Amino acid sequence: PTAPPVVFHYIPWFGSAAYYGMDPYKFMFECRDKYGDVFTFILLGRRMTVALGPKGNNLSLGGKVSHVSAEDAYTHLTTPVFxxxxxxxxxxxxxxxxxxxxxxxxxxxxxxxxxxxxxxxxxxxxxxxxxxxxxxxxxxxxxxxxxxxxxxxxxxxxxxxxxxxxxxxxxxxxxxxxxxxxxxxxxxxxxxxxxxxxxxxxxxxxxxxxxxxxxxxxxxxxxxxxxxxxxxxxxxxxxxxxxxxxxxxxxxxxxxxxxxxxxxxxxxxxxxxxxxxxxxxxxxxxxxxxxxxxxxxxxxxxxxxxxxxxxxxxxxxxxxxxxxxxxxxxxxILRKVLQPIVVPQSLAAPSENVSYVIPKGHIIVAxxxxxxxxxxxxxxxxxxxxxxxxxxxxxxxxxxxxxxxxxxxxxxxxxxxxxxxxxxxxxxxxxxxxxxxxxxxxxxxxxxxxxxxxxxxxxxxxxxxxxxxxxxxxxxxxxxxxxxxxx
Ligand code: HEM
The missing domain is CATH 1.10.630.10 (Cytochrome P450)
Structure with missing residues (x-):
């Protein structure tokens, strides 16, 4: 199994920050056309793996506590405020x-x-x-x-x-x-x-x-x-x-x-x-x-x-x-990946015969x-x-x-x-x-x-x-x- 495809970008660390930041939906719909329902983009050094569609949402929203963490994804933003x-x-x-x-x-x-x-x-x-x-x-x-x-x-x-x-x-x-x-x-x-x-x-x-x-x-x-x-x-x-x-x-x-x-x-x-x-x-x-x-x-x-x-x-x-x-x-909606997540093949690339694993350390995005x-x-x-x-x-x-x-x-x-x-x-x-x-x-x-x-x-x-x-x-x-x- 391989990691999901990475969205093409010109500037290494900066990645797709500008496009995603300006219009996340346009960005995600376009990436879906090119890469399928599961793809990774770079956002200021972070690896963000988007999983789209009802099954994609389920990967993170229905994920086990041992596999995905909301607190690790959000605490930097929320703890100083709450x-x-x-x-x-x-x-x-x-x-x-x-x-x-x-x-x-x-x-x-x-x-x-x-x-x-x-x-x-x-x-x-x-x-x-x-x-x-x-x-x-x-x-x-x-x-x-x-x-x-x-x-x-x-x-x-x-x-x-x-x-x-x-x-x-x-x-x-x-x-x-x-x-x-x-x-x-x-x-x-x-x-x-x-x-x-x-x-x-x-x-x-x-x-x-x-x-x-x-x-x-x-x-x-x-x-x-x-x-x-x-x-x-x-x-x-x-x-x-x-x-x-x-x-x-x-x-x-x-x-x-x-x-x-x-x-x-x-x-x-x-x-x-x-x-x-x-x-x-x-x-x-x-x-x-x-x-x-x-x-x-x-x-x-x-x-x-x-x-x-x-x-x-x-x-x-x-x-x-x-x-x-x-x-x-x-x-x-963000979660930090704590343990590698296996992407069901039907979701990854229905036409090709590959299966993806989202590596530990990525942020999974629903x-x-x-x-x-x-x-x-x-x-x-x-x-x-x-x-x-x-x-x-x-x-x-x-x-x-x-x-x-x-x-x-x-x-x-x-x-x-x-x-x-x-x-x-x-x-x-x-x-x-x-x-x-x-x-x-x-x-x-x-x-x-x-x-x-x-x-x-x-x-x-x-x-x-x-x-x-x-x-x-x-x-x-x-x-x-x-x-x-x-x-
Ligand atoms: C969680 C949307 C109003 C309190 C969430 C989540 C979404 C959401 C999408 C899930 C976040 C995640 O999974 O990371 C909305 C929308 C609202 C709304 C669309 C209004 C139209 C409210 C209100 C309150 C509230 C009025 C409080 C009175 C919470 C709390 C959580 C939550 C406590 C739980 C966070 C967690 O378990 O991590 N909301 N919300 N929300 N919301 Fe709302």
Whole structure:
């Protein structure tokens, strides 16, 4: 067996960094045409082996802990930002338990209370920041990514993060978040520690934010605060199987991790969603009508959505799914190869008689976005068509619903489940699969629902914007839409 083919490049150490960095999907689709589903490219001295397609995704996402390591691939980027002792700065088995603690915090009761809290945050934002109302309907052109970053942090901080975080958002917290963000870039991934101001600010912000969570927990112990159903409350008191409790510092660092994990993924997704709505009046009308049919009062107002309600909206659900298909926020999922991985021959080179082994030390890359946009799998793969998900007016079960129903399909803690072989995996698969899917769906449904109820969206640009791949998350480049209050 041989190592996978290496993508041709001119400059030895630099390799394909420029092409991959500029447009990873274009790069991967082109390489697939030339080299097949499995190939290696050089990225600033690192050997990155991409394994494409559902079977390729399965090689890394369904890989054994003894063969692939997420912590070795991510810790340089994430530990300075989240803090020590949790997520990728601890053995995998501890992360698996931390994820269980988080899941236990996302109870139906908690999610229900979040559903009640989010719309008020949106209404306040519409009135104070957008300054649009029935009396002053606009239209107004907005930077949709900026707007959604704000609405996502407002609604997440008021609910999951806790009241104290929300209360401090405009004071100090937003600045800390910005400094942390600037330490969460591809540059940081490649060079974890450079003597640059942005790195110093990242470290200072991590410490201050962590201390802030600690002070919240200390104050709460004195009984002064009403802590509702937030995640700080849920995590405190969690104990690992071996009897070791989570410390306040661990909780603080997990809270930062959750903040970072949810913020950009959900603001990117909702921005793309709104951009498509602005360019597709038919779908926008259907989405609005779904709100009217389910929640409209005779006087033109709307009743609030409950958590249960949010799960019964086929148009909304299919829009979110389709947006995640076409704009999966995470384009490359990475693992360090700890032991050589044998590539099934069918995947390596169906026509030739060779079999590949991915050597130890390589980074194996899964790119679910490639199979999610593969014209061989999806009809009109490149166009945003939410209706493709609807069958007989209903919608197929989400992976999350399958998990909730106890059908062990996609979540697979520890297990190599069939779910790791799917062509649609915006939330990943296998042991590292997202624990935030349910929260993300709730937040997207409520926030977008609130926007669609209140505003008519129209295009402010000729076409859907290009993609910016310069950050860790797949973002729209300079995205604008027009908002006009519905009267
Ligand atoms: C893991 C996507 C929202 C918390 C992941 C992974 C993906 C993903 C692809 C797998 C990463 C890997 O295998 O290396 C998304 C998308 C989101 C979203 C598309 C929104 C649209 C959230 C939210 C939270 C969250 C809101 C927290 C409340 C996590 C956590 C992990 C994870 C804790 C586990 C990491 C691991 O086990 O290594 N997410 N996520 N995510 N996500 Fe999300």
């Amino acid at each position: 803090g020590k002792g949790v997520v990728y700065d601890c053995p995998n088995d501890m992360l698996m338990q931390q994820k269980k603690f988080i899941k236990h915090g996302l109870t139906t009761e908690a999610l229900q209370s979040y559903a009640e809290l989010m719309p008020a945050e949106c209404q306040e934002y519409f009135a104070k920041e957008l300054k649009l109302s029935k009396q002053n309907p606009g239209p107004k052109t907005v930077d949709v990514l900026h707007m959604m970053a704000q609405l996502i942090v407002l609604t997440a901080s008021r609910t999951l993060q806790g009241k104290e975080i929300r209360d401090n958002l405009s004071v100090r917290f937003a600045k800390l978040l910005e400094d942390l963000d600037k330490g969460f870039t591809p540059l940081n991934m490649m060079f974890p520690n450079l003597p640059l101001p942005s790195y110093r600010r990242r470290d200072a912000a991590q410490k201050e934010m962590s201390d802030f969570y600690m002070s919240i927990m200390a104050k709460r112990r004195t009984g002064e605060h009403d802590h509702e159903n937030d995640m700080i409350q849920a995590l405190q008191g969690s104990v690992y199987r071996n009897g070791t409790p989570l410390t306040d510092r661990d909780v603080a660092h997990m809270m930062i991790a959750l903040l970072m994990a949810g913020q950009h993924t959900s603001s990117a997704t909702s921005s793309w969603f709104l951009l498509h709505l602005a360019h597709d009046q038919d779908i926008q009308q259907r989405l609005y009508q779904e709100q009217v049919d389910n929640f409209g009062n005779p006087d033109g107002t709307f009743r609030p959505m409950t958590f249960e309600d949010t799960k019964k909206l086929p148009i909304m659900d299919s829009c979110i799914r389709e947006t995640l298909r076409l704009h999966a926020p995470i384009h490359s 790119a679910p976005g490639v199979s999610q946009m593969d014209p061989k799998i999806w009809e009109k793969a490149g166009s945003w068509n939410p209706l493709r998900w609807l069958v007989d007016g209903g919608i197929a079960k989400t992976a999350n619903e399958q998990y909730q129903a106890g059908e062990k399909v996609d979540y697979g803690f520890g297990a190599v489940s069939k779910g790791t072989e799917s062509p649609y995996q915006p939330f990943g698969a296998g042991r590292h699969r997202c624990v935030g899917e349910q929260f993300a769906y709730l937040q997207l449904t409520l926030v977008i629902g609130e926007i669609v109820r209140n505003f008519k969206l129209t295009a402010a640009q000729k076409a859907i914007p290009e993609t910016n791949y310069q950050t860790m998350i797949v973002l729209p480049l300079d995205p604008k839409i027009n908002l006009e209050a519905r009267v």
